[in-house]
Amino acid sequence: MQSQSSLFHLPREVRDKIWEFYLSFDHADFGDTLRPQIVYFGDVPYSRQLPPLMLTCKSLYRELSPAVHREAIMRVEIPGWNDRRIGFAVRGNLKFDRLLKLYLLITIEHPNWNSWLSFFEEVIKRAENIETLVIDWGPRPVESVGWAGRANLKKEDEFFDAIRSLKKLQIIRVYGCISPRWASRFDEIATHAHVVCHRFRWWREPGLD
Template sequence: MAGLSPLFQLPQEVRDKIYEFYLAFNHSDFEDTLRPQIVYFGDVPYSRPLPSLMLTCKSLYQELSPTVHGEAILRVEIPGWNDRRIGFGVRGNLKFDRLSKLYLLIATEHPNWNSWLSTFEAVAEHGKNIETLVIDWGPRPVESVGWSGRANLKKETEFFNAITSLKNLQILRVYGNISPRWMNRFDEIAKRAHVVRYRFRWWREPGLD
């Protein structure tokens, strides 16, 4: 067909692999902020440039749109001394109601629930169409004893309540060294969604790309 990208001469499964590699997020794709409620949930949608390949022709725009508009990464990290920041990896406008897949990347040594949990709860509240949730968990397991342990258990409950509020959730993939007590939580979620656990990390740290 005249004007059609040479990509369309390839089988669909080959194109999908190319798109997966091309659309993979990198560290440069994030803009971190200390004010997530203002930046990501304000009246003006948070926006990043669309992939240039997507703008080359109408057919490629249509083929890439489900992934580009339907996926985002919520990342929490500490770039400096106790400087906890939240960033979204997204292309185009960040609209939570059209997300079908969300990656939650907690790249910190400790859970630091208060720095990001309310943001994740807000995403879960607005992202009612999320079907796949990928959790990449970097923090070390926390003991359940003592005041700090009880406080952590309370936050864990709030975290899983946010996950179970995703009524359209079909797939939950969890990466990292999670607490063994989370298994009962996963068993509950597995009654309505497919749960897969991996002991290795999903996200590659700087210098390992």
């Protein structure tokens, strides 16, 4: 019987910690592609295997469903020379309209906005119910002087406009070394969403403890 399982005799907060560890993503969970619009916005939802434990009984399915179906990670990286890829880590079907928590993981050294920003803006339009946005920012801060600096500022404006368009956004967590300019921009957003900034990175690279 489901009710006789030792798991359900544990306090809910303990079970939540167990599920957090059990559902944590690894690099192998990302479906990286050079054609994200086709893979992730196609008529057939992008899908990955559900956690096996979730399929053992109805009680576990109900308890794991919020974390499984309402969270996803979008990652931008360069696995090879000039080979920029966008990938999602997700359990089950990726349905943007039911996401409540989105992680944006930018692992590249420079912003390279043109390789991912327009796709991210489309994700935001489709995932309008997001309440929590986690940004793990790897690029170095960019100066605002010169032609390159002005072009970067324009892209930053687009990025923050996309974030501000999330009407249900409640929490923003920012990880990484961001510039003072970015800190002031997040202060502006803090009028309608709670913003927490961390100087360390959220995602742990392979080989790091």
